Amino acid sequence: MWRQWLDTGREALGTHWPHNVLVPSVALGVGGALLCWKLHSRKVKSIELGEGWWGPGEKPHLLSEDTSIRPFIIEASDQDIEDLHERLDRTRFFSPLEDSRFHYGFNSNQLKKVVTYWRNGFDWKKQVKILNRYPHYKTTIEGLEVHFIHVKPPQLSSKQKILPLLMVHGWPGSIYEFYQIIPLLTNPGKHGLDPNIVFEVICPSIPGYGFSEASHKKGFTAFAAARIFYKLMLRLGFKEFYLQGGDWGSRICTLLSQMKPESVKGLHLNFMVLPTGGLKRLKSLIIGRYLPWLVGLTQEDSRRIYPYMEKNVFSILRETGYLHIQATKPDTVGSSLNDSPAGLAAYILEKFSTWTDSVFRDLEDGGLDRKFSLDDLLTNVMIYWVTGSIASSMRFYKENFPRNYNSTPDTKIGVYVPTGIAAFPCELVHAPRVWAKEKFSNIVTYTYMPRGGHFAAFEEPELLAADIQNFVLKVEKL
Template sequence: GPSFPHPNCALSPGLDIHFIHVKPPQLPSGRNPKPLLMVHGWPGSFYEFYKIIPLLTDPKAHGLSDEHVFEVICPSIPGYGFSEASSKKGFNSVATARIFYKLMSRLGFQKFYIQGGDWGSLICTNMAQMVPNHVKGLHLNMAFLSRSIYTLTPLLGKRFGRFLGYTERDIELIYPFKEKVFNNLMRETGYLHIQATKPDTVAIAFTEPGHPVCFPRKFSLEDLLTNIMIYWTTGTIVSSQRFYKENLGQGIMVNRHEKMKVFVPTGFSAFPSEIRHAPEKWVKVKYPKLISYSYMERGGHFAAFEEPKLLAQDIRKFVSLAELQ
C-alpha cells in the first residue's frame, strides 16, 4: 500500500497527537491545495483513509478532475492508535475538536474543510460549532441527530412518509420501520451500550489473545489486520472504548452541543448500508446550511474504507458548491 508521512505534534493539554499529513505531489499552475481534515471513528483509525488520500491529493493520476486538489490531514483521536490518551475525565468529542483545531492552527491553516463519519462526524460537527469562521465546509457520512426526529415522524407510518417530506428512496431505507431502524439498531449497537457504561470490563476480552474473529467479506484480510494491529501494538483498545463513556455516559441529548445547530456549509453522503438512514429533511434540522445531499449507490458505515472513490467524488461535488458560498 501507499506510504505517508506520520508526524506527531505535542499539543496542550500536553497530549502527543499523531497524524498523517499528505501534500499533493503536483498542482495545476497558480493553484493552491485545499486543506482537508479527515477524522475517523471506532473501531477505525487513520488507516481508514489510506485508499481515499491519493484520490484527493493526486486526482489526475487516478482519472479524476484536478479542479479540486487537497492537502489531507488525518489525526488519530486521543487514546486511539498512536495518539496519547488523556488522563483526565471528561475528554469527549468537544475536547477532541478543540485539540484538532489547535493542530490545524499549528500547521498554519486558518480556513479548511473537515470530513468525518462515526465519532469523526461528531468531532467535526463540534469543530464547526466551535470555530465556524475557520471551517469552510463540513462533509459527513453519518450524523448524530436529536431523538425526537427519529422517534416521532417514522412512527406515523409508511403511508404518511410522502406527506412528511420523505423521498421514495428515504421510504425504502426507513421502512418497514421495525426491521430497518429499530431491529437494526438493536442488532448493531450492542457494543455502544457496553462501552458507554463499562468500557474497562469488556476491554479485558479484547486485550487477551486467542479470541476467534469473524472477518466481513467487504474488507480484505490485510486491511482488517492492519487496523487491528494499530490498536494491538499501541495497547489502545481500552482507552478507545472509554471515549464512549466520556461522550454517552451521562445520557443522550444532555450536552449543550447536542442541541446546537451548525451554521457552516454542509454536505452529506447517505450510504445505503449505514447503521441508520438520515433523510435530508432530518439532516437539515441540525445543519440548516446543508447544500449537498447525496444518496450513494452502495457502501456503509466505513465509507472511506469501503467506497473511497464514491466518497471522494461526493466530497469534490460538495466542495464545488461550498466554494460558491
Template sequence: MQIDPFEIAIADEDIDDLQRRIRATRWAPATPAPAWQQGADGAWLRELATYWAGHFDWRAAERRLNQLPQYLADVRGQTVHFAHRRAATVGPGFEAYPLVITHGWPGSFFEFHALLDQLCDPAAFGGDPADAFHVVTPSLPGFAFSPAPAQGGTSAFQVADLWVALMRGLGYERFGAQGGDLGAGVSIALAARHPHAVDGIHLNFLPSSYEPAISAEQQPLSPAEHDYLREKNDWVALEGGYAHQHATKPLTLAASLNDSPVGLAAWIGEKFRAWSDCGGELESVFSKDDLLTNISLYWFTQCIGPAMQMYWENRLQPMRFSGAQRIDTPVGFALFPKEINHPPRSWLERTFNVVQWSDMPGGGHFAALEKPALLAAEIRKFFRPLRRKAR
C-alpha cells in the first residue's frame, strides 16, 4: 500500500473567492419567527458570515491542522486521507494500543484534535501512560481530502473493509475502533465483518437504521424500548428532514450548498447548535474559529455533495440484523444526554455484546469536541482490559 505524507495548502485564490462569495450573499427574505424555530437564525448567520469574511484566519487554522501528521494512502484503489498520531510515550513497559476513530456528518477529522491529545498523551493530563493509543483518524470517502469513490456502493460496510486494509498497511493487524454518527456505523460494520481484526468497538451514537435481531427466544420489547422507538419516530418527523434529503436527493441539495458558503454554513451550523449540549448558545461550546474551520474544510474541498452520498449508500445497506444474528465483539457505549437519540441498553444487547455502558453527565452529538476529557476517559476504560488481552 502506498502512503505519502500530506499537508493542507489551500490556494490564495480559493480563499479570496470564498470571501468574495460571502460578501456577495443574496440574503433570503423570511417571515418573522422566533429565533431558530424554522432553521438557522438570520441574525446569527449574518454575524457568522461577517466574521468568516473579515476576521477568520484560514491560514492559522491550516497551520493548526497541519500540526497533525497527515497522509494519503491508496487503499484498494481508493485514496484515503488520514491523520496518524502516535503515542507520546513509547518504550519498555509502554505498549500503545492502535485505535481507528471515524467521524460523521457534519463533522470531519478536525473534531478529534482535542481528543487525540487526551488519548495519545494521557500522562500530560494526569493519566497513566500505559493507557496511551496510536490513533488513526481517516476522512471518510468523499469527505475533506478523501476524494469521492469512483463509483457508487460505498456504505459503512465497504468503508470498514477499507479501514482494515489501511490499518494493516500501517502495521496494525489487530486494533480497536471508535465512532459516533456515521463513524458509529463504520465501527459496527468493522465488528460485524472483521471480528478477527477488531478487539472491540466503542460508540457514542447508535445509527438510526439499526434494527436488532429479534428471535422467538428473545423477550418481547420492553416499555423502555417501545418508548425509544416512539421518541425516535417523533424526532425523525420533526428533525429528520436533512437526513431524508441526503438519502434520497443529495445532488439537488449539493448544487446549492456547493455554490453558497453562507448556505453551507447555515446547513452545518444549525446542526451544531441543535445537536450539542450548548443550551441554545453555540459559542458556549464551539468558538467561531472551530466552527468555521470545520465548515471551511467542507467548502475548500467541495465535499458536501460526496459527503451526503454516504446517506444514500447507507439507506441501501442499513444496519439491520436478521434471525438470531449476534456480534460477539465487545462493545462499549457512552450515552451523552444531548445526543439525538437515547436507546436503552437492552436495545443494543439484542445484537451486541455490551460490556460497558455509561450515562454521561454532559455533552451531545459532537462529544469529541464538546467533552474530549470525558470521552477519552471512557475510551481508555473500555480498551484497558482488551489491550491486555491483545498482548
C-alpha cells in the first residue's frame, strides 16, 4: 500500500524514481501518502445519485419495473392534421406596430406567413417519415416512458472504434435538433471528418418534452433527468460514455458528470451558466475592461463580453421574460399555447430568431430563414403540438429554480471529468475559459467558434461535430 502511495505521489510530482529504489525518508513517504489521499479524494467527490418515482400514484412495491427496450414509431394521424388545420383556420391575428420588426416579439405579419405555410404547404406526413429515419425506442424508468433515438454507425473497419455519445437537447428544442449532426458523428468519413472517431449516438427526449412522458409529480428537476439518463445508458449496456449538451442539456450532462464521474469519459458543452462568482467575478469584469490579460481574459473574451452593461445585463433582461413566467406559473401561459397552434409557433419560433443571432430582432422576418428551413422549424413545433407537451416542458423551469440556488448539491463540488467547451459568438451569454475553470477543473479544449448561436447542433452541425471530434480525440490520447 505504501509503495502504491509513493508511486502515485511520484507520478504526480513528475519525478522518475527507479521502481527498485525505496525512499527512506518517512516524511517523504507520509507526504506522498497525503498527496495520494488528496488526489484520490478529489476523484471520488460526487453528487449522490438518489432515487425517484415520477409515475402516477405510489410506487408499486411488489411489481418490478419493466426494463425492456421497446421500438417506437411516430405516426401522423389524419385526426391530428384535421384538428390542426381547423385551429389554424380560426387564428385571430392582430395588427402589428409600424416598423416594430421583432422588437416586440414575433412580428404578426411574419406570423401570418408562417401560419399560411403551415396550413397550406407544410406536409406533416412527409416530415414524420424523416423523423422515423432513425430508430426510436421507449423504456420505462422511474415510472416514466422515456423516449430516445439510438443511431449506430454503419459497418466499420478494424481501425475504427465506436464511442457511445449521449446528446441532450434543451428548450424549446427537441431531439430533432440533432438530425443533421447525427450522420456527421456516426459516419464521419463520408462527411469529410476524421473517419477514425466514430460515435454511437443516443438522443433522449427530456421527460415532459416531446415523446417522453411528463412527470406526474412535482419536483422533477435536472438532477432527476440526469439520473434517468444514466440509468438509460446502463440499460443500453454502456458503463462508460461521452456527453454533449446545450441549454438544459448542458445542465443535465454536467450534473450526470458530477453524479457518476467514473462513467463519463468526457463532457462536451456548447452552453454554460456559471455561478455569479461574487466579488472575484466583479473584479474580473472591472479590471478586464481595461487590462483583460491581467485577469486571464483574452481579446476575444473582451469582444464578446463588453460593454458589459449593454450586452450582458440589458440583453439578458430583454431575452428572459419567458424564464420568469416559466419559473413561476408555467401552466397559465401553457394553457394558451397548448390550445393555439399559432400562439405556440410564435412563442417557440421567436426564440429561434433572437437566440440564433440578436441582430435578427432588427429584421421584419426575424432572420428565420438565415439558418433554418421553415419545414425544419415547424417540425420542431409539431413535436410539441402533437404531444401536447409545451406546458410540461415549461414546468421544468419552475422545478429547477429553487429559492436558494447556491444550496443545491452541485454547487458544493466541481466538475473533474475531461471537458470540452465550444463558445459560439451569438450565444446568450459568454463564459470565458478563466471563469469556466472555477467550476470545470479539467478543460481539455476551449474553442472560440467562428459563427453560430444558441442552437448549435441545429445551426452549425459541421462546426459542432468537428469540435466534438477534436475534443474526444484529445481525451482518448490522454
